[in-house]
Amino acid sequence: MKMCAQDIEFTLIRSERKTADIVIERSGDVIVRAPTGVDDETVLQAVSDRALWVHRSLAEWEELNSSRRHRPLVQGQGFAYLGRSYRLKFVADADVPLRLKNGRWELSEAFVRKEGEPAARKAFRDFYIEKGLQVFPERVQSLGPLVGVEPGEVAVKELGYYWASCGVGGALNFHWKTLMAPQSVIDYIVVHELCHLRYRDHSDAFWNEVDKVLPRYKERKEWLRVNGAALDI
Ligand SMILES: [Zn+2]
Structure with a gap:
């Protein structure tokens, strides 16, 4: 399920697990995993609480991926x-x-x-x-x-x-x-x-x-x- 909190768009995946976590995938997508019993409001709050970390991580992701382009096929490359x-x-x-x-x-x-x-x-x-x-x-x-x-x-x-x-x-x-x-x-x-x-x-x-x-x-x-x-x- 797609959700948004503090300008952060993320995909929520609920499953049988004990704790929630937030990860930035290699694609740059934000994935939040949460236990099945937790309601949306709690999830949104949890993401808001970590908004600073998510924004910082996304900025770092941008930087690491900005170099992601094809290397020209030239002599010496x-x-x-x-x-x-x-x-x-x-x-x-x-x-x-x-x-x-x-x-x-x-x-x-x-x-x-x-x-x-x-x-x-x-x-x-x-x-x-x-x-x-x-x-x-x-x-x-x-x-x-x-x-x-x-x-x-x-x-x-x-x-x-x-x-x-x-x-x-x-x-x-x-x-x-x-x-x-x-x-x-x-x-x-x-x-x-x-x-x-x-x-x-x-x-x-x-x-x-x-x-x-x-x-x-x-x-x-x-x-x-x-x-x-x-x-x-
Ligand atoms: Zn693994």
Whole structure:
């Protein structure tokens, strides 16, 4: 349900839970979660009480996302892979559209000329997906036993504003953009999702589980919050 308090438009989601919370989603939407029994007036009051925090958080979100634009595909442009930035180099004779070689992205000039820029960006996406299908299953296999869960199939795809998601039977999906983040952050994303196989929410029990496996997860979570919007091509 859409509601508004103190100039803050938010979506209210009621569910079986003990406490209320307010979060700014990666899309910039304000989501308020509240226990089923709480009436609208109490929710509006709770949001009003935290209006200053919400406005400040939204301003910060704007700032972090203002840099969210496509990087031009020009010689020397940096694109990240596993936390390191590599420069783009156009090559004339290439048998693949894009590859990472000798510390440079080699993008086929002929391919871009023939197929256009959207296809070149898709070549990057395909690269990350292909690498992700090697990186994620391996990390899921090593970290799964630490969480004590048996994960299902691993997929790497476009997930919009989610870094990862889990489905029935323990299936785990990861966003291809996460391959731009450092390995330590990727591990945090994996552990976060594995812990969701035990706890579907973000309760204290859930975070305790994450903390057990990655005691310094907060730094990695913060890295993702600050740098997440820049993980794009
Ligand atoms: Zn989560």
